[in-house]
Amino acid sequence: MFASLMNWMRDNNILPQISDTERQALEAGDVWIDGQFFSGAVDFDSIIKEPYDKLPAHEQAFLDGPCEQLLDMADAYKMQRTRIVPDEIMHFMADNGFFALQIDEKYGGKPFSTQGKSAVMAKITPHSGVLSSLVVIPNSLGAAELLGHYGTEAQKAHYLPKLANGEYIPxxxxxxxxxxxxxxxxxxxxxxxxxxxxxxxxxxxxxxxxxxxxxxxxxxxxxxxxxxxxxxxxxxxxxxxxxxxxxxxxxxxxxxxxxxxxxxxxxxxxxxxxxxxxxxxxxxxxxxxxxxxxxxxxxxxAGGRMVSLPATGISAMRVAAAATGAYSMVRHQFGIPIGRMEGVETKVGKMASLSYMFEAARVFGCSAVDHGVQPPVTSAIMKVYSTECAREVGTDAMDIMAGSAVMQGPNNILGRGYCSAPVAITVEGANIMSRTLMIFGQGATRCHPHAYHVVEAVEKNDTDAFKRSLLGWLKQFSLGILLTFIAGLTRGYLGVKAPRSVASDTRHYYRRLGWAARRFGLMTNLAMFFIGGKLKARGNLTGRYADIVAWLYIATATLRRYEAEGRRQEDRVLVDYGVQYALAQIQHAYEGLYENFDGALGWFFRTVGRIGIGVNPLAKMPTDQQANAAAQPLQRYDAQFLRLYEGMYLPKDTEVGLGRLFNAFQLYHEAEPVRVKIKDAQKSARLVRGKVDAVAEQACALGVISAAEYALLKSCQEACLRAIEVDVFTREEFVGQQPHGVTATGNGGQRPETETPLMQAADVA
CATH class of the missing domain: 2.40.110.10 (Butyryl-CoA Dehydrogenase, subunit A, domain 2)
Structure with a gap:
């Protein structure tokens, strides 16, 4: 009987057909926690024990030292305009090991952990795309990595020292x-x-x-x-x-x-x-x-996709979020910070939570690679969804910063990154292809507990192996039907493994994620049984499956971060919004699956099933109150803000760009108690009504605020006005007849009498 069934499945293309190149892809790397999602049975207690590492001290010192020095040296706007990287920067990078993070010490390298390389790339990328490429390519997929793993001893001895010192650019x-x-x-x-x-x-x-x-x-x-x-x-x-x-x-x-x-x-x-x-x-x-x-x-x-592109995407996301949160407070319209307007506040809250979630996913994934796991499916998830969400966050940031974001110049914080977003989308396989073909197409076979064994048995015509694997699959499938039904009926209180070792205030998220995973395991089996070999042609369907497993991973990583960082209560607002948002994305993907599932079960899913998940949803989008709460950490320049965005380059020059904006943001935060005093005096009729800045001098004269507080408020006002200014060029600067200098508005209205000539440099353009 099993021999006949095996032959029938092969002859009718019931199972996915695997080419030699696909087989090599499937056999590369490891199954990680993604295997639990595809099985439908998630053990969150074991996941919470997975590594979530901190950077080693020497790698943190590199970020705080040479990395900071490099970015202090680099005039990103000048390099963008001239397409020249100065010799001094190239020499500094070579001398300090920026090309050697992938190379063993015995060949002159400075080997970093996966997370360390990712952190270096994340710090450099938002400041300068050209410097990013000079770090990413030598330290990710390329000559150094391939030689390190596969090179002959002679090849390693010849090439690796010269790659490490920058003599070879790969x-x-x-x-x-x-x-x-x-x-x-x-x-x-x-x-x-x-x-x-x-x-x-x-x-x-x-x-x-x-x-x-x-x-x-x-x-x-x-x-x-x-x-x-x-x-x-x-x-x-x-x-x-x-x-x-x-x-x-x-x-x-x-x-x-x-x-x-x-x-x-x-x-x-x-x-x-x-x-x-x-x-x-x-x-x-x-x-x-x-x-x-x-x-x-x-x-x-298999593990490499976890490094460079997620680092670049997530760093762009974090910088855009931090800058937008700051701008939303220093920019006033209608007498209030624009960040206090609900429409703006909702976008800021989303940006804050997404940057928190994806940073969690980056650290969690890199930690797995550093502990010997090479997870190709999770790496592909990180590449696709970090770059897609970075583009989404960048668009929201542009909407909020408006004119300050669309007028180019040294003070434009977002423009270059926004325009460059499609580059990351296309690298290492276009996202649309990776989402619709790779993540679920590879994961459904590679990460499933039985599918690949069945496919192998059919291809090898091994009846005994086919019988064992198929019976195991059918048992898992039958149990999955029952447990998914129970989980849905009880909204995850039964039918999923309840975690014991997590914070009680977040346990309900694990319950719903476990419920979502139960359904995902069942739906994966149904797709393989009833669509089978045709799955490759159903890109819209497999894309929705990819969305589900991606947001399962991202939400799980978010909860892992919350546990690893000591369950900080001030971060709960970001966790609440973020996991709720992820569950809503999973719900949306399930609705699309049910509405478009074909084959013998299509009618059932489009009718009974669709009504059921509408009446009993996993989640809805976060509320306005959750968005408001999530926005707050981005709109206060305090210890939490600095902690959440540590590792990001904060320019020391307070007269240009991001440094200028954060200086204004810090002053705005420091002046808040002064504004409160003035508003309280207005409420008690000690001061006339009006904008705080307009009555500040009178408040000082009446003793409501001190002279020092008045000076602080005035400094804050001036800094905020500078922070929202945009660049102005003379005609000669604009058409490139003169090098760009400090603009009139960027220098407090004073144009320098002389311009510094462009530094003679190595032309890498």
């Missing part, structure tokens, strides 16, 4: 005109042949594009499809995708041209090769790794 050549998100379909070709001197060589022809750092790189890790017509390497005629190391200057290699990325400048361009010949020893890892390029990439990306 880039990774993967994307092509016809191979973007579907990177496995690359057409770059390498042909193995025997040269006249009897050595084995590779002749390559390729055309790569969108390669970050390519215009300034002198070491390329190139992915090619290797052909060996004479089987000189013993791997067959089609040896498969292979990574080859190329150095700049090879005959036939053309590198140095530029693309022009949207938004903030960074070096990016094409690489073209015509009959480029290298010895076979240039295969990364040597002959043993011929044909293993795709596996190497998948293994590196």
């Amino acid at each position: 880039c990774f050549g993967l994307t092509e005109p016809t191979a973007g998100s579907d990177a496995a379909s690359i057409k770059a070709e390498g042909e193995v042949f025997r040269a006249d001197d009897d050595s084995i060589q590779i002749r390559m022809n390729f055309r790569k594009r969108y390669i970050t750092l390519a215009p300034i790189a002198n070491l390329i890790s190139l992915a090619v499809r290797l052909h060996d017509p004479d089987n000189l390497l013993g791997k067959g005629e089609d040896a498969g995708i292979t990574v080859v190391l190329l150095e700049k200057g090879l005959p036939g290699l053309h590198i140095g041209d530029h693309h022009e990325p949207i938004g903030e400048f960074f070096a990016n361009g094409p690489i073209v090769g015509r009959d480029v010949v290298v010895p076979v020893e240039q295969v990364l890892g040597g002959q043993d790794y011929v044909g293993q390029g795709w596996r190497m990439l998948m293994e590196s990306l």
Whole structure:
């Protein structure tokens, strides 16, 4: 019976079909807490024990020392205008190990933890996109990482010290005109042949594009499809995708041209090769790794997606949130801070909670990688949803800061990041593809407790293994139906494993998340049973599944942070809004699933099921009161604000940009007691009615406030006015005939008599 069933499932494409490249992706990395979500049975007590690490002391010292110094040195606006990174900055980065965070000490490196690398990238990115690219590429997927894992001893000894000291600037050549998100379909070709001197060589022809750092790189890790017509390497005629190391200057290699990325400048361009010949020893890892390029990439990306792009997205989110919270208080309209208007306040509250949640997810995920877990599904979630939510937060920030955000110049805090948001969306696979194809498509098979075993058994025609795995699956499926029904009927009070070791005031969130996960496990099984091999074509459906598991992870990470940081009651407002928001996103995704589920169960879900989840929802969107409460931590310059946004670069120059805004915000907070005194005097009729600033002088004369308090209030008023000013350029500055200087408004109305000439520097543009 089982043999017949196995043959029927294979012949009718009941199970997902897995190609060789998909298999390598599925077998790369590890199943982490995402496996509990796909099974439908979540043990939150075990999840709360998962690591949530703090940075080691030496890494924190690097952030507080060299990182701060680098950003103090870097005039981000000048580099954006001139597309030049000064030599002194490049030398400083090389001398202080900014290129070496992925390299072992014995090769001259400064190895950092995953979280440490992520924190460095997060600190640098919002200040300067070009500096970010110079840190991200050498310290994430690329030559140093691949050499460290797979390189021969000779390759490591030659390349790693020169990568560490900046002598080699690396880039990774993967994307092509016809191979973007579907990177496995690359057409770059390498042909193995025997040269006249009897050595084995590779002749390559390729055309790569969108390669970050390519215009300034002198070491390329190139992915090619290797052909060996004479089987000189013993791997067959089609040896498969292979990574080859190329150095700049090879005959036939053309590198140095530029693309022009949207938004903030960074070096990016094409690489073209015509009959480029290298010895076979240039295969990364040597002959043993011929044909293993795709596996190497998948293994590196399994945890690597947790690092650079989430760091850049989340850092942009945090800076936008902090700046917007500050601006909402120093900018007044109709006699009140705009942050006290409900429409603005609601957006600020959402921004505050999302930045808290995603920072939690970043630290939680990086901690897992640092403890040896390489979770490809969770890493993909972090890449997709951190960059998407960063774009959403950036849009809200632009709406609130309005004219201050759309007028470009040294004082514009948001503009470059806002314009650059699509870059992160497209890198390492476009988000729309990762969401609709990868997260659930890979997760449903890889993270499910039984599915992959069943698929393997069918492919191997192993009846005994098929029987064991299928019976285990059917048992899990049957139990899932019962427990999901019970959980729904009792709103998670029964049918889910109740956590014992968590704060009592947040236990109800675990209950609802457990209920949501129960349903997700059941719905995953139904999709695989009733849609099966057609799932790949149902991108809208799989995208909704991805939304559910993503927000399950993000909400769980939020609760993990709350526990790890000592259950700070002042953070509860962010946790409350955030987890409620995540549950509402899960509810919305379930509604979409029910309305669009096809096959034999479609009618049931569209009618009975849809009515049921409408009457008995997981959650609704956060209330106005929750939004108001969540906004407050962003609208007070106090210890909580500084703690929540530690690790973010706070410029020391209080006359320009973010430094100017935060200076005004701090003064506004310090002057609040003075304003309270004046308002109380107005209420008691000691002072006339009117705006605080208008009656402050009279309040001082009458003794309501002291002379020192009056001076503080006046300094606050002046700082707030400066903080909302935008840049003004002379015609010569605007058209580029003169270098930009301190603008009239940015310098308190005083233009300097002389301009400092541009520093002679290395042109990386």
